[in-house]
Amino acid sequence: MIGREMIVPAASGWVECRVGVFHLETDWVVEPGQVLVLFGPSGAGKSTTLRAIAGLLRPVRGHVEVGGQVVYDGDDGTWVPTHKRRLGYLTQQYHLFPHLKVAANIAFGLPDHNSTVGRERVSELSSLFELEGLEERYPWELSGGQQQRVALARALASRPAILLLDEPFGSLDAELRRTLHRELRSMLVQSPVPVMLVTHDREEALALGDSVQVVNEGRTLVTGNPLEVLGQPGQGRVARLVGVENLFDLRVVERNSRDGTMTCVGPGLQLEVPLDSRTSGRSSLEGDQDRVTVAIRASDIILAKEELAESSARNRLPGEVVSVESRPPGYAVTLNCGQHLRCHITGAALEEMGIQTGQRLWAVFKASSCFLVDQERL
Amino acid sequence: MCFLKMASAYSAIMDLGHHESDCRMRILATIGALNHLRNHPAGILGGGGAVLYVLFIGLPVIALLVQAAQQSDFLGAVTGETAITALRLSLLTSIISMAVVVVLGTPFAYLLARSDSPWARAVDSLVELPLVLPPVVAGVAMLMAFGRNGLIGSGLENIGITIPFTTTAVVFAQIFVASPFFIRAAKLGFQSVAKDFEDIAQTLGVSPWRTFFRISLPLAAPAMFTGMGLAWARALSEFGATMMFAGNLTGETQTMPLAIMSAMETSLDGALAISVMLLTGSIVVLALLGLLTRQPWQGR
DSSP states (O other): OTTOOOOOOOEEEEEEEEETTEEEEEEEEEOTTOEEEEEOOTTSSHHHHHHHHHTSSOOSEEEEEETTEEEEETTTTEEOOGGGSOEEEEOTTOOOOTTSOHHHHHTTTOTTTTSHHHHHHHHHHHHHTTOTTOTTOOGGGSOHHHHHHHHHHHHHTTOOSEEEEESTTTTSOHHHHHHHHHHHHHHHHHSOOOEEEEEOOHHHHHHHOSEEEEEETTEEEEEEOHIIIIISOSBHHHHHHTTOOEEEEEEEEEEETTTTEEEEEETTEEEEEEOOGGGTTOOOOOGGGGEEEEEEOGGGOEEESSOOTTSSOSEEEEEEEEEEEEETTEEEEEEESSSEEEEEEOHHHHHHHTOOTTOEEEEEEOGGGEEEEBOSOO | OHHHHHHHHHHHHHTTTOOOOOHHHHHHHHHHHHHHTTTSHHHHHHHHHHHHHHHHHHHHHHHHHHHHHTOTTHHHHHTSHHHHHHHHHHHHHHHHHHHHHHHHHHHHHHHHHHOOSHHHHHHHHHHTHHHHSOHHHHHHHHHHHHSTTSTTHHHHHHTTOOOTTSHHHHHHHHHHHHHHHHHHHHHHHHHTSOHHHHHHHHHTTOOHHHHIIIIIHHHHHHHHHHHHHHHHHHHHTOOHHHHHHTOOOTTTTOOHHHHHHHHHHHOHHHHHHHHHHHHHHHHHHHHHHHHHTOOGGGOO
8 A cells, every 4th residue: 555646536526414403505526635625603514514425424315426436325325334435534622542542543444454564554654744652652641733643644544535624623722733734735745635624714724725615504605716715705694704804884975997996985984995896887876786895804904093194095094992802813903983993903013002992093904905795695 | 238239339330430540639639628628517427427437337347357267167167068169159150140241231231322212211211120129029020920830931831941940040130130230331331432433433444343342342341340340249249039039059049148148047157258258259359340440541
């Protein structure tokens, strides 16, 4: 087995699952070496999807392919049991077998774990995940990061045809998480398998995802490039799910096609935002097309003590500080500019400016930092 | 006495999973708790209760050993034919009972732990019945079932199988009274093994059958050993049901507890000798199984 690179086919399928009153309908395609991120709040159906692919849950209908093999088909009754599906499945709680030492945990799924080949595979993975010297330890003698590495090595040992990662880095600190992201990435280059990753961490989705599927209440809202979906998501629901902090329902009062901007107003608020493509060039100011939802990420807003009148930023709003909350690694400042505006700043900025509740400040941001999201039609 | 034993066995079952072996920590914690309770009425009452309890349990055990040691011919009585025959029969029958209980009870306990059907719950409460049923009643009940004129006993008699008043009856009686201790402990042991471990094992390409032997069984083993210890002690001390269902025939159904009662009628010396043997045997069995209930992988 050593050194033999197998070409793993893409993983794809669709399922309809029912767990109690919860109803899930989803589909996916993942190329080998690519990471599909399932992104959404808890209870959205992300883990259920992975469990259905793993055969730990029986869908109502559907068709699932793993490693080029049909492992489930609701129509012709195909059902391959979990242990014959060639999976690598990783959970947040690691679930290392407590009665087995590290080496035995890694070798658990190897059919020939006592042979020379099996032992070589274990030492190969131990060195890949920097676990040398820990082989004779029991899981309780390991740190969280080490435990997760063992779990990853164990999942990869028998060369799975798909890797299912259910919030595998959720309980690790940010630094360790980034290290494991890097290791996972380099591992994928070495042995490309399709990966499905469940997470509700934006940073993780952006760092690992080749594509992102936003899931809520058992439905896929959107699939696409992580930067597009998570950076400036087009749909109102998606924007809320991926954590866009500021959303305003406004009315278009003027379109300026030369600058590619338009002026929108709402109660106590006036913003310059990018021109909407749907209606550009048209001057009709009637009906639904006047109503827009404008989103601004909290980290795109600059706080200033003065107006910065001589700046290129098209939006400069005065306001009063309503609250200052700790939001590691920085702080979230809420400003009342007619409507509440949330801004993220660093601790250093907070100290330097001496920001306090009741203080008057200016919120400054470019028109292009604003983006339009679809009205909630879903 | 029987009730006390049952109560302690019960608490031992409930205590599964809290295997704290570090005695020093325990003593320190106790002292701390006592200090904390020094000025509390419960501390005074509880302390008094503890002293009384230790005397109440310890005194008879010490008295038994002292009286036995003062005998003129203790060794003779211990190696006497009655004692050796009873010992041999007790060991033989209890080992067979334990084998049956463990082999059949383990998959049964696993089913009880994993199933949530109403049937499983009904059977689950049936498992507790022998714990509360007086053993003598159990003996009479078994006689009504397997006796010569019993429900199925008469049918068995016709095809040449006799159960009552044979060594088989002794094993039956022991299984009846001892099995709940093992099954309950094993069930709790399996329940403490998260289903996720079994799921993960299967995603790694290991069949459900092999997963049971490689994951579920070893992880539940410490709890199962505790249950075995309790069940074995119960089987060794079984008296009432055996008396009713199997009788008191030397070499065939006279186990050690029955031999003690018979010996009491003729000589106290013989009764004392067998009592000491039974006491020693119980302690050895419990100590051995106690060693197995601590595994290095459990940590701390």
